Amino acid sequence: MVEESAENVVTPATAAGKKAKPAASEAPATDTSAPGDAAESGDAAEKKVPPKKEKPPAVEAKPFGEFIQQDYLPALTQALANKGVSDLQVDLERAKVAIKGFETAPECSQVVGRWNGGQRQFNVYFFDDNIQGQRAISCVDLGHRASTLEAFVIDERKITLDLLVSGVVLRLNSQKWLTRN
Template identity: 50%
Template sequence: MTEENKTTAAKKPPAKKKEKPPAIEDKPFTEFMEEHFTPSLKDAFAQKGIEDIELALKKDKIPVLGLEGNPECWQLKGQWCDRTFAIYFIDEDIKGQKAFTCTLNSEKPSTLESFMIDERRVNLDLLVLYTLQRLNGQKWLSGN
């Protein structure tokens, strides 16, 4: 390398790295839920042959006996045929505390279960996967 090339190379500013857009999981909670999680979950159900599922995001009290006095939290409720499930986002954050209920025949849920408590990393794909796994554990998506 000649002296001139060394001088030019030394003066050349380093190439700027392209900034990655923020992850969709970093969007505000309701925006992420309405624009990403709900449509992705609906698509996942369609791939399982369930086209008539109704999904609704709303803020409400947890309908489990003994928890009526607790504050409202965001819930994603799903319903098809005689099956109803809900994922509760206690902290209004997908990375925060979450719970799950499921019932048949529009009954009031009797048990509140923890949901995704061991996951250190929470993203769209994992939320969809764990929801389907939990419902498959009930044998709601496939037979034995």
């Protein structure tokens, strides 16, 4: 490695024919930052990055059964109570879809809500035991058998607790079971 002294360095002044100043007369560089202020001194090796705060996992990341029992059923019960439904019973069941044409289909997980003395019932079907999987809903009144299976919350990329709750509330409101027009 070749060491260069200030006399051997060609600067624009020496190239123009002027004599360069000796290195001893140059002012030394000073550090104006406070001691221990490594973040502003420009030394990347001494910068301390604060640790990132990790977000708690979303409730939707829980296992299916745990999410339904601990989060979805209480939230759904509360949302419907806020709409005036007083005698609601909501349960998670595993059964066949009770609609004509589905007799040979396998059992699936269903959130079943009953109120008004058992006269009104809705079922939210989770065919894959996964809230992100295929879902459907049916409504039945006066103890009859459901005749229509409807897709439930299908246009969303990510399914959340609030979306599942509001989907049921909106569907039951469309049925005119919660409020009248």
